[in-house]
Amino acid sequence: MLRFWVLDVATEMEDGPVAWIWSIGEDGSRLIVKEPFRPVFYLTGGELERICTCLEASKELSISSFSLVERRLSGRSLRAVMVSVLTDELEGLAEKVRKRCGAEGVFEADIRASSQFLLRRGLRPSSWHAVEASESGAVKGYRVYRASGDYQRLERVETPRLRVLAFDSFFLAGRGTPKPEFDPVMVITAVTERGEVRQFSGDEKDLLRGFIDLVEGYDPDVIVGFNTNRRILPYLTERCRRLGFSLSIGRLGAEPRTSVYGHQSLQGRLNIDLYDLAEETPEIKLETLEEYSSYLGLKVEYDTIDEYDLAEAWDKERSRVLEYSTQRARGIMEVYRAVSDYIFSLSEITGLPADHVLTAATGFRVENYLMGLAMEAGELVPPRGEATYMTYAGGVVMEPRAGLHEDVAVIDFKSMYPNIMMKYNISFDTLSVEGVHRAPNLPHAFKEEAGFIPRALKRLLEERERARGLAEMHPEGSVERRVLEARQRALKVIANATYGYMGWTGARWYCREAAEATSAWGRETIRSAMERAKELGLEIIYGDTDSLFVRDDPEKIRGLLGWINEALGLEARVDRRYRKILFTEAKKRYGGLTDDGKIETVGLEIVRGDWSAIAKEAQLAALEAILKEGKEEAVRRIRETIKALREGRVPIKKLIIWKKLTKGLEEYEVASPHVKVAKRMIEAGWSVKPGDLVGFIIMKGKGRLYEKAIPYFEADPSRVDVDYYIEKQVIPPVARLLSAIGIPERTLMGLISN
DNA sequence: TTTAGGCATCAGGAGTACGTTGT
DNA sequence: ACAACGTACTCCTGATGCCT
Ligand SMILES: Nc1ncnc2c1ncn2[C@H]1C[C@H](O)[C@@H](COP(=O)(O)OP(=O)(O)OP(=O)(O)O)O1
Numbered sequence: 001m002l003r004f005w006v007l008d009v010a011t012e013m014e015d016g017p018v019a020w021i022w023s024i025g026e027d028g029s030r031l032i033v034k035e036p037f038r039p040v041f042y043l044t045g046g047e048l049e050r051i052c053t054c055l056e057a058s059k060e061l062s063i064s065s066f067s068l069v070e071r072r073l074s075g076r077s078l079r080a081v082m083v084s085v086l087t088d089e090l091e092g093l094a095e096k097v098r099k100r101c102g103a104e105g106v107f108e109a110d111i112r113a114s115s116q117f118l119l120r121r122g123l124r125p126s127s128w129h130a131v132e133a134s135e136s137g138a139v140k141g142y143r144v145y146r147a148s149g150d151y152q153r154l155e156r157v158e159t160p161r162l163r164v165l166a167f168d169s170f171f172l173a174g175r176g177t178p179k180p181e182f183d184p185v186m187v188i189t190a191v192t193e194r195g196e197v198r199q200f201s202g203d204e205k206d207l208l209r210g211f212i213d214l215v216e217g218y219d220p221d222v223i224v225g226f227n228t229n230r231r232i233l234p235y236l237t238e239r240c241r242r243l244g245f246s247l248s249i250g251r252l253g254a255e256p257r258t259s260v261y262g263h264q265s266l267q268g269r270l271n272i273d274l275y276d277l278a279e280e281t282p283e284i285k286l287e288t289l290e291e292y293s294s295y296l297g298l299k300v301e302y303d304t305i306d307e308y309d310l311a312e313a314w315d316k317e318r319s320r321v322l323e324y325s326t327q328r329a330r331g332i333m334e335v336y337r338a339v340s341d342y343i344f345s346l347s348e349i350t351g352l353p354a355d356h357v358l359t360a361a362t363g364f365r366v367e368n369y370l371m372g373l374a375m376e377a378g379e380l381v382p383p384r385g386e387a388t389y390m391t392y393a394g395g396v397v398m399e400p401r402a403g404l405h406e407d408v409a410v411i412d413f414k415s416m417y418p419n420i421m422m423k424y425n426i427s428f429d430t431l432s433v434e435g436v437h438r439a440p441n442l443p444h445a446f447k448e449e450a451g452f453i454p455r456a457l458k459r460l461l462e463e464r465e466r467a468r469g470l471a472e473m474h475p476e477g478s479v480e481r482r483v484l485e486a487r488q489r490a491l492k493v494i495a496n497a498t499y500g501y502m503g504w505t506g507a508r509w510y511c512r513e514a515a516e517a518t519s520a521w522g523r524e525t526i527r528s529a530m531e532r533a534k535e536l537g538l539e540i541i542y543g544d545t546d547s548l549f550v551r552d553d554p555e556k557i558r559g560l561l562g563w564i565n566e567a568l569g570l571e572a573r574v575d576r577r578y579r580k581i582l583f584t585e586a587k588k589r590y591g592g593l594t595d596d597g598k599i600e601t602v603g604l605e606i607v608r609g610d611w612s613a614i615a616k617e618a619q620l621a622a623l624e625a626i627l628k629e630g631k632e633e634a635v636r637r638i639r640e641t642i643k644a645l646r647e648g649r650v651p652i653k654k655l656i657i658w659k660k661l662t663k664g665l666e667e668y669e670v671a672s673p674h675v676k677v678a679k680r681m682i683e684a685g686w687s688v689k690p691g692d693l694v695g696f697i698i699m700k701g702k703g704r705l706y707e708k709a710i711p712y713f714e715a716d717p718s719r720v721d722v723d724y725y726i727e728k729q730v731i732p733p734v735a736r737l738l739s740a741i742g743i744p745e746r747t748l749m750g751l752i753s754n
Numbered sequence: 755t756t757t758a759g760g761c762a763t764c765a766g767g768a769g770t771a772c773g774t775t776g777t
Numbered sequence: 778a779c780a781a782c783g784t785a786c787t788c789c790t791g792a793t794g795c796c797t
Contacts, residue, residue: 261755282795363757394759395797416797417758493757496797500757507757515758522797545760545797588761588796603762603795610793659793670766670791705765728764761796768789775782 001152002133002145004033005160006125007221008270008353011037011113016064016086019117021147022251022268024160024221032268033133035147038064038084039113040120041094042071042380045104051081054101061093062086072379075429075452080107080380088113107380111371112260118351119368119375121151126347126354128154140252142268159344164193165220166333167211168325169232172314176685180238186314187322188236189329190214193337197326205243208236215249222270223249224336226289226328229273229359233264263359272343274335276358281486285609286658286693293331296338296482300331308686308713342483346490349463366494366501367508373456379429387505392516395545396523400583400590402740404626405541407552408592411533411560412575413525415464415492416546417499418457419570420521421514427451428502428511439517440524446517453502453514457495464491522546525568532567533560542583542590552577576600580627584740591737593627605733613654614641615729622734631743638734639751645722645730655725656695656712663690673698673709681711698724726752 004023011017014036021033043051048068055066064084071080081103085093094109111119123129130152133145167190171178187201188211198214200207215223225232233247233256240247246255251268259265278287284295293300305313305324313321347354350365351372357365374381413419420426424437429452435445471484501507503515526546533540536559539551550557557574564572578600581592589603599620605611606620618641625634644650659674665682668675674694681688688694695712698705700721708721731752735745 285794359755361755361757364755366757391759397760397797497757500759503758504756506755519759547797586762605763608763608794610795662793668792672765672792674793732763759797762794764792766789766791769787771784771786773782773784775780777778777780 001130002033002147003128003130003154004031005128006123007162008268008355009114009118009123009125010267011088011117013088016062017088017113019114019121021123024162025143028161029143030219030221031143031145032139033131033145033147034136035117035121037113037117037121038086039088039090039116040082040084041090041109042069042080042082042107043094043098043101043103043105044073044078044080044107044380046102048079048081051101051103055081055083055097058097058100061097063093063097070378072377072429073382075379075449078380107382110383111381115368115371118353119372122153122372122376123151124153124348124351126159126344128156130154142251159341162193162221162340163219164222164224164333164336164340165215165218166191166193166224166329166336168225168328168332169236170310170314170321170325171235173311173685177687178235180235180242185236185239187325189322189325191326191329191333192218192220193333195330195333197329199322199326201322204239208240208243208247209245211236212240212248216253219251220269222272222336222340223266224272224274224332226278226332227273227275228271229262229264229276233271234258260356261359261361263356265355270353270355272336272355273358274332274339277339277343289328289331289335292335296335296479297477298331298334298338298479300327300334302327302331306713308711338479339483339486342486342490345487349460349491349494362493362497363501363504363507366497369460369494370452370456370498370501370509373452377452379452382508384506384508385510387510387512389505390512392503392512392519393523394519396526396543397545397587398540398543400542400549400585400587402583402585404580404582404741405551405578406580408541408549408578408581409552409557409574410576410578411529411548411550411557411572413546413564414571414573415461415495416522416525416570417518418461418495420525421499421518422454422457423569424517424521425449425451425454426514426518426521427453428509428514429453431511431513439520442513442517442520444513444517446514453498457498460491460495460498464488464495467491525570528568529560529564529572532563536560541581544588547575549581582623582626582737582740584736586736591623591627599624599627604737610657610659611733612657612725612729614645614650614725615733617641617654618730619733619737622737626737626741631738631741634734634738635743635747635751638730638748641730642726642751645725648717648720648722650725652697652712652715652717652720655697655715655720657697657729658693658695661688661690661692661694671704671706673706676706677709677711723752 003026007022010020017037019035019037023031025031062085064086066083069082090109094106098106131147132149133147136146137144169188170186172186173183184204189199191197200210237247250266254267256264264271278284278292284291290302343354347357350369352368371381425446430446432447435447437446467484467488471481474481499518502511536556538556542549577595578592583590591601606616621637622634673696677696678688678694696709697712697715698708698721699719701708731748735748
């Protein structure tokens, strides 16, 4: 038996499609496991025997074989013709066959060949397998095996030692964002996992060739960078082409290939872009390598040079640029080390290859996970439909009791929606008018027979519990803990998103009834818990969807938790205790002092990425004073902030307001500062695209706000509109906190004039 | 390539009332 | 006297990013 760890899978056309499993062997060797593979689609409806006769007569098409099989569709048994084909262009062929042979439905023709291979053969990326295989030569030094028989998943959990190359690169433009048509590569710096640094600069052709040679010589399994998918790899590829050669950094010398959703695929290697990871980390508001490193608590030094100053720095302080490039490559390696386990675990859970899982949107992670289970269960994977969007009611949110409260306990249901889906067996394949589980105030019901979705959730929740347990074994602040926390959270998001997935019109298993019923039962559950809490004499201060904030009373809370467990069959727990907690009038916003002495803020401007740092700091200072010192101190601190602003003592960086461009500039209906600034930047030659953050500063002047906003890197500190920052940034968020403890806004407005 | 709904907050823009100005 | 204009106000909506 050959044992191997799956790095990546590709299908290549030889005599028909062949799956190439790029792998790491037990002895650490790099190898390729090959298996001729026949992608499959199913035909249903019509007269299946006639369809078979028709297929028999269609020998000229690339059909390898076909047979009548028993499958399931939404849980119901169904006969179908399974067609195995010799091409990786399934969709066209399937449609042709369907028409010619008079079938009604086509299933699974829209799943790409390499995905099919992974899913059908039960192969999991980023995990260990065993298979009967015979050695059959070598390609470019990689031993090749022919697999025969089924793949067995092994229990081993550890990741083999991978060769990793971290790199970063800067490009040089005379004006604005560098464009690959004109502007050369200045420098590439690469670092191996042993810490060896190689820097390439000078003649562009030489430096690119140097990098290619390094990759070929070092032969990394993983190439990791920051912003490689969207920017660096396409850029380098284009530069090489223009210089008359190709960026041959694939394992058999191929160029990077643009794959699904802007991902750059490297033959036989994993291309990992840490930017993708930064983007989905909610604590990180500004997706930069620096922010990510500091979020992880890594000790990496950066002498940062802003993108907008790079060209100038290259002229004036070249050695600093080169040094920064090295720091970045080192930092990328450090971050990779910290997060690689997380990436591989996400890949293993969802069944998506490690480099694809990071670019896949949540819905597709869920879907891929479900598809794997579906194929195991013989459940046909339906095509994506075009359901019309219909909204439905979600969770209930209580009006908070505004003000400062002492000793508040937060009671929280454990994975509420997933557990509700399991309790009431909510699934697309259990929806039935005669079902025994009838959703409150809805015409939807679900039957007893174990559903597909509850089965899928069970595994996710178990895995999450495991990750949570492990996380708690590591000290707070340690890298291990952060990574396990991230895994735990990823599993929670995938589980919750399984609920949202069924309410998503783009889902293969769209089932609005299931999603709607889940939130309806959620409302019923929290309402009954609220009632019970009141009956027990608990004082409720706030609640949102699955939580109750109550005045702490351990005895009564114990009673409530016990009741929830017995009467509702769900688990709730005290998630947190606040010594003090402050609510404004608003829902979903509060800040408190926890029992272990930490300040926690939820929803307030402090946690939002679209407020200036000065405003967020001022609000935090006020909150801290309110919780720890008193009202007077809060007012004193704000007075100090305002004074500092007036006297020009606040660094310009703290005045930047960042907002994301969420769509193309033409699509905006109303003018706004960040859109205006984006337009201005584009005119100056900078590239600003949807998904980018635009940083701006408000300057003195007349007119609308958007007329006073300029790119942050053009701001002259002496012309900043200090009044705007005082009156519209600092005061309102602070005033909302203060008014909750009875200090009228006037008190702050009085501070404006001095 | 879009998991869902619920929510606060801000600024722009349309509509309106009202006062001022010029003829 | 009356139209044209500017300003201040209200109300609604688009936009963003958060919470669960
Ligand atoms: N990202 C999300 N997508 C869809 N539904 C969500 C999401 N986050 C939360 N919900 C819904 C479903 C959850 O069960 C419910 C309560 O959320 P929350 O308390 O944050 O987590 P949880 O109850 O699932 O886990 P925990 O065990 O950490 O409390 O709100």
